[in-house]
Amino acid sequence: MGSRPGNVMTRGFVVAVLAGATVFAGAGAGAEAEARAEARAGAEARADGDALLFTFKDRRITESSGLAVSPTHKDLYYTHNDSSAGPVFYAVGPNGRTRATFTLRGAEARDWEGMAATKDPVTGAGVLWFADIGDNFDGAWPDVSVYKVTEPTTFTRTALPTILPAVRYRFRYEDGGHNAEGVMVNPRTGRLYIVSKEFSGSVYAAPKRLRADRDNVLRKVGSAPIMATDAAYAPDGSSFVIRTYFSATVYRVPGEQIARVSMPALDQAESITYTPDGQALLTGSEGTGSPVYRVPLPADVLQRTAPKPAATPMASRSIGDDTALVANARADEDADAGVPGSVVAAWLAVAAAATGMITFIARRTR
Template sequence: MRLRLIISSLAALAATMGAGWEEEPRTIPASSWKTAFTWADPAIVESSGLYASAVHPGVVWTVNDGEGPVRLYAVGPDGKTRGVVTLPQATGVDPEAMGGAVAEDGTSWVYVGDLGANPTPRPDGILVHRFAEPGELGNQEVPSTTYRLVYPDGPHDAETLLVDPNTSHLYVVTKSEKGGDLYSAPLSLSAGRANPLTHVARLPYVISDGLLTAKGAMILRGYGKMWVWDRIGGQVTWTVEIPRQRQGEGVALTADGGALLISTEDALTPVYRLDLPEELRAEPPWLGAHVPVWAWGAGGGAAVVLLLAGLVVVRRRSAA
């Protein structure tokens, strides 16, 4: 009887201690990354954002950091540029991030976050440009819609735009030497007026890019490490060491949700790939909706076309 009481007491104590205990994050070493390809286009000099196409086989989109025309480079798994999209209705101040999602009507939307504070802060707010992926790749102009987002507490520098793949809800993460802050945009955006951002959480890390997965995980990268939260407002469950990069600022999830890609500034630099553990893999919702999604083959980025049964849902848009 006494032994049973002791065991029972120890079990109760363990349960009490465990109620407030958080499991230590698991770590993925930098050696797990492999080179997917190297940018072959010398015009890609400051890759600050990445997004894997939901329409084109093995293609990733990237944008240069800097003022002037907003140009998006569509790059194949061999590192060669397949096409350049210019947004004639947008003028870049400091583009820093990319993301995307497929809408219920099948349109594959790509978002470009003009969020940076270089050369000066932006009291009038930051800009997000949205365009539909064109059905054919090449050098072309594509119409876009611009949304202005305004912080509740004055201007900030930022390099991270998060797009929820399930809802297209946008979030912005600011950047400073002391860390950053996560802000939420309205679920429904207006192109005709400023859209107020709402503060969500303080983050103790310097963040240069990030993304949300279909499972709700938030993945944010810095210059030497990546952190994975189980959800917005949740806890860090994984840390990922990053290969040495001069100024790494881009991260994207592959189109099948099974791997990460990272880029850095400087021309002719490698893009690295990390195959995710099963717990972190997250197929986007349009994959389950019988959308043809283009996945990256292992060992350097050979494109593998996954032809899913059913009707084609993603509607390829022709350039205007």
């Protein structure tokens, strides 16, 4: 969960509200049944091969909020902290130990919430994307930013972080400000997407060609699960996943859900990405010494996302094609792939009651 600098108390209150909502929702018999079903699903998933990949050993990594696998270096992972930590990211080995630390030159870290990693289709070089998109007051910022960085080629532990140049792209939503924590880039088309973190979340598509000299407008192309905390595209671009505090949902395109995937229990689920072979998901949490788990994708999900021959013009459409996006942003507006219905209702009730208190605290901490 992101927070604005200087509003730690507000952040803690919001977390408490969410936690309290979950407990409150569990009081009813229906909610209890759903919770038991979730627990059984989680146990079955762990029995199917969920495994602890590593824990972050670097005590500077206290709020791992973004996670990505290097597209060019084997067994190398990237992460960054949440807000108030500076524009810094970490390269981590398979044992969870930091191999190098990097700072983005001239960048801000207002509320970094997610990252993505891709390959340049022309040069084959790795590209890293860092999303400064958190906004806990849903529209307080006039714009949000995503930084594009060429992936480092050397990794050396030094006393000070290595400084890297970055390109800053500013964005604004076509329908007003939103809080967001998910960023993903389609490896087939290079198009960037932002996923809002709201009770009625949405997937927003960036323009095909980004401009660094002006705002880029984000337009809604589909709905997202409630309180989405991260998102990532599969390495082959066949599908993407959106993470919530409770589970993950795989989509073929915005508005076309494939399956819901159970996740390991984490203190505060914040990040998700794919393994390089696309056969599993990696998911992480905030906190010092936080874990990263490897979650194999179910066989039916892999089968349904496997590339198919293009038998018709419709089948040959790129996932990033604007027409396909508009066609698929349709009847899924009211779907909730992330949280049981009873929990949603309870959250809404608690959130409504807490709005006044949050506003009061925010004003007192200015």
